[in-house]
Amino acid sequence: MTLEIKICGLSTAVGLDAAITAGADLAGLVVFPPSPRHVDLAAGRALAARARGRIAIVALTVDADDALLGDIVAEIVPDILQLHGRESPARVAAVRARFGRPVMKALPVATAADLAVVPAYAAVADRLLFDAKAPKDATRPGGLGQPFDWHLLERLDPGLAFMLSGGLDAANVAEALRITAAPAVDVSSGVEQAPGDKNPDKIAAFVRAAREAAAALPLP
Numbered sequence: 001m002t003l004e005i006k007i008c009g010l011s012t013a014v015g016l017d018a019a020i021t022a023g024a025d026l027a028g029l030v031v032f033p034p035s036p037r038h039v040d041l042a043a044g045r046a047l048a049a050r051a052r053g054r055i056a057i058v059a060l061t062v063d064a065d066d067a068l069l070g071d072i073v074a075e076i077v078p079d080i081l082q083l084h085g086r087e088s089p090a091r092v093a094a095v096r097a098r099f100g101r102p103v104m105k106a107l108p109v110a111t112a113a114d115l116a117v118v119p120a121y122a123a124v125a126d127r128l129l130f131d132a133k134a135p136k137d138a139t140r141p142g143g144l145g146q147p148f149d150w151h152l153l154e155r156l157d158p159g160l161a162f163m164l165s166g167g168l169d170a171a172n173v174a175e176a177l178r179i180t181a182a183p184a185v186d187v188s189s190g191v192e193q194a195p196g197d198k199n200p201d202k203i204a205a206f207v208r209a210a211r212e213a214a215a216a217l218p219l220p
């Protein structure tokens with residue numbers, strides 16, 4: 001099985017270079033000040049310049065308005081925009097049309113009922129990212145290092161590419177892939193030694209474990 005791997009919340013050259021060296025496919029840059037992984041536009045621009053041509057660049061925002069999205073597109077020039085807030089399907093369609101680049105919509109998952117919105121988002125997004133639903137008192141909607149019940153995705157066919165996210169690490173990614181057969185995985189906390197502080201060895205271990213697990217799975 002061919003697997004795409006995203007390392008999210010990269011905020012330093014060391015972390016970015018570790019993701020590239022490990023063979024990850026996508027680098028996630030978080031533009032959301034409450035996050036310990038937040039990068040401002042200048043830092044995002046510099047990291048994107050370092051990444052371009054070596055790894056796909058995903059710019060991640062939460063309920064950003066057009067002005068901020070315009071700045072992100074102009075400064076970071078991402079390959080993908082990841083919308084990780086409460087953006088409606090209509091907002092996703094509008095962002096995609098206005099900024100002319102692929103949009104990955106993050107959908108929070110805690111129970112089967114959370115998957116009822118999948119068709120509406122699958123109709124407008126280029127890709128979906130299934131992440132663990134954040135607790136009500138959380139200071140951010142993602143990057144919390146908590147998984148959800150992967151069996152909820154066991155028989156799901158959203159009809160477009162999707163990414164599994166939420167609490168993954170080198171120790172559990174094989175089980176997550178065996179249960180979900182996800183074509184892509186995403187990790188942030190599981191490759192850190194502290195919130196926002198990426199560990200190159202953990203990045204390498206995660207990519208290795210994910211690649212080995214994918215190779216062992218039957219072709220779809």
Ligand SMILES: O=C(O)c1ccccc1NCC(=O)[C@H](O)[C@H](O)COP(=O)(O)O
Pocket residue numbers: 008009028030032035036037060061062084131140141142143144145146165166167168186187188189190
């Ligand atoms: O990573 C963050 O701090 C973050 C903040 C606000 C919105 C989204 C955020 N991360 C989104 C991601 O794509 C994470 O990689 C995903 O939530 C998984 O995180 P983790 O469970 O820590 O691996």
